[in-house]
Amino acid sequence: MTNYDEIDFSPLSALADGEVVTHSRVRDIRLPSGKVLALITLDNGRDHTRPNTLGPTTLTQLGETLDALSTRAAAGEIQAVAVTGKQYILAAGADLSDISRVGSKDNARLIAQLGHHVFGKLGTLGVPSFAFVNGLALGGGLEIALNSTYRTVDASAAAIALPEVFLGIIPGWGGAYLLPNLIGIENALEVVISNPLKQNRMLKPQQAFDYGIVDAIFPAANYLEDSLAWADRVLTGKTKVERKNEPGKIERLTKWPIAIKMARGMLESKIGTVPKSPYVALDLLDKAKSGTKAEGFAREDEALAELVAGDQFAASMYAFDLVQKRAKRPVGAPDKALAKKVTKVGIIGAGLMASQFALLFVRKLQVPVLITDLDQARVDKGIAYIHEEIGKLEAKGRLDGDAANRLRGLVTGTTDKSLYADCDFVIEAVFEEVGVKQQVFGEIEQIIAEDAILATNTSSLSVEEIGAKLAHPERLVGFHFFNPVAVMPLVEIVKTPQTSDAALSTAFVVAKSLGKNAVLTADAPGFVVNRLLAKVMGEAARAVYEGTPVAEVEKAFAPLGLPMGPFQLIDLVGWKVAAHVQDTMVRAFPDRFYANENFHALAELPEVVEKDKGGRVTGWTKAAEKVLKPAVGSTPAKADEILRRVQDGLAQEIKIMLDEGVVPEVEDIDLCLILGAGWPFIDGGASPYLDREGASERAFGDTFHHPVITGIGSN
Secondary structure (H helix, E strand, O other): OOOHHHOOOHHHHHHHOOOOOOEEEEEEEEOOOOOEEEEEEEEOOOOOOOOOOEOHHHHHHHHHHHHHHHHHHHOOOOOEEEEEEOOOEEEOOEOOOOHHHHOOHHHHHHHHHHHHHHHHHHHOOOOOEEEEEOOEEEOHHHHHHHHOOEEEEEOOOOOEEOOHHHHOOOOOOOHHHHHHHHHOHHHHHHHHHHHHHOOOOOEOHHHHHHHOOOOEEEOOOOHHHHHHHHHHHHHHOOOOOOOOOOHHHOOOOOHHHHHHHHHHHHHHHHHOOOOOHHHHHHHHHHHOOOOOHHHHHHHHHHHHHHHHOOHHHHHHHHHHHHHHOHHHOOOOOOOHHHOOOOOOEEEEOOOHHHHHHHHHHHHHHOOOEEEEOOOHHHHHHHHHHHHHHHHHHHHOOOOOHHHHHHHHHHEEEEOOHHHHHHOOEEEEOOOOOHHHHHHHHHHHHOOOOOOOEEEEOOOOOOHHHHOOOOOOHHHEEEEEOOOOOOOOOEEEEEEOOOOOHHHHHHHHHHHHHOOOEEEEEEOOOOOOHHHHHHHHHHHHHHHHHOOOOHHHHHHHOHHHOOOOOHHHHHHHHOHHHHHHHHHHHHHHOOOOOOOOOHHHHHHOOOOOEEEOOOOOEEEEOHHHHHHHOOOOOOOOOOHHHHHHHHHHHHHHHHHHHHHHOOOOOHHHHHHHHHHHHOOOOOOOOOHHHHHHOOHHHHHHOOOOOOOOOOOHHHO
16 A cells, blocks of 8 residues: 655645645644643635645645644643634635646556645644635545544634535545545535536535534634634543444445435436446545555555546536636726626516526516516416515525515516616617517617617527617617526627617626626627537438437437437527527528528427437437438438547537627637536536647647647656
8 A cells, every 4th residue: 555654745845836735724722621732723824715725735734733742742732723714714625726737647546645645644643633724625625634543613704615526536535435435425425426416516504514524613703703613522531422423323235335326327327327426436435335444545646647637527627617717807898997886687588588587687686677568468477477486595595585575576567668768787688680680679769868778698699680770779788698597507698789888787797696697799690508509419410311310419428428318408598599590590500500490390309319318319209200200311420420520520610600700709708608508517618628629720730729739648
């Protein structure tokens, strides 16, 4: 087994340049019993907006601190050691933001080994160790706690998680071995694999306590005092810590392998087999059921080295940077001081999309929201839906009774359009046809104030054309949501040549207030997401009409790593919407996009495709086969040919979009695809993937990124 004391960690000193060091500050605390506890406070000297992180210098200093405390423990000077963090934060994990600086797979292994070496000391101090999880504890932050003898948590801590799988790696400082042996395999599978794959879901402190990750939970008001008093009672034997999942109580022979097998099947059906980290994590959790801690840590060392050196982690860090930084500072957004204050929102329409808008606006902006439609029955149906959804939030405890009633009171519905007169921001959610949108905006413009903003949720139509008949087209902006509205984090904000800075600024401020990430796009067919998804869907349709079975087409797209295959996606967004978008794109670019009249025929059917239990498309319904038969050819394409077509088509289209100035930079396209289409972090969006696959070179003789975004193992 690895002897961490014999490893030379000096090569990691080169990675320490620019590291914001989290220092280990120690003070002795005499407990009520007279025992002395040495309290380590992790603190990088910055405020809560710059969390403690764990780089090489930080880890080395913590290791030296623990060695000194071990010496003091042996001399009888202290009877316990505890680790906590600065206000609101224990630690946000390893600082691996600049993957290129890791330099080699050997260095990646050293990072894993250094973490194990340092954190492992928490179990060999000669006295009990405590982790006081006083705030955010992610990745390595939580692994500090897992390596400690006992753990408490502040009930107000922001989040607790092992999010590594979300970023294309695994918990590599003890988490993959220690957690399942602490809380059992089912809970560990949820924390290590399921939660990261659900848009990086985190645990609340109460959940961490209920799972058995921590031994005690205390209110924020006296958290440290309560934790110290609890630690004293543990040290004196007054409090006996009982864990329902102590190693001897965890059933390993039957339950463990069954849980692993079920999880593997679930992963294969939900995400396919392209992502590496979930399966590596699964194997580590499987092997954690037996063997020693040293063996478990050695497996983590090798697994982390392999993944950190790989393409998927490099792409994930690029994607993470886009979502964490670029998305928060939208390129091209005018000064927010130009934005009009929104005190009342109007929504034209009362259908499902309009009702979703109303619910989002009223919850986030907490201002009056007006919906209208052609007849009162439709309006009443929309209002009933909104009230019902507010009721569901109340039932889940996400709203109290007063808040729920206040929100219901803010939403009104009518057929009387004159009530739009005092709306500052009016968005339409009507039929996707230029003439219809022109007509409703023409009526509303006569009623609203001169400086009120108009927004269209069109998914692919020309915003400029929609506003062509307005007296003030400069007030119109594209504001394209994605479905489901409450969940999808992206809004494409579309600027026409006439759009004023005030209208644009208002749109960006409103998007942020709604909790959405906004990306600026020019008024081009399909904008960003739908234009590129139309490329994907068109190539899938082309392959079907050549005679390739639908299930084979779905499999051919698997290496893209998308959350669902093209026909599964079409079935989700709706065949009518898909048919409309394909038509729009073919009208605009007939030489580059594919549509077929059968899209419209299929759109009339109640069910188009058959699916398995995991939601994957397995074939057409009998009704769909009747529609398709006359058009299906007899020259099916092979999977690699279909994949190459879509790769090259995407690379060509993205290059054209950049040349046309649809968005400022390729990073904006990747950001749109990640947030609006669920494009996986492990691809980094589309462009790093297309560069690595050679599609960029084939399509336009260059790459999107210089250098190409690859893992250090590829250099």
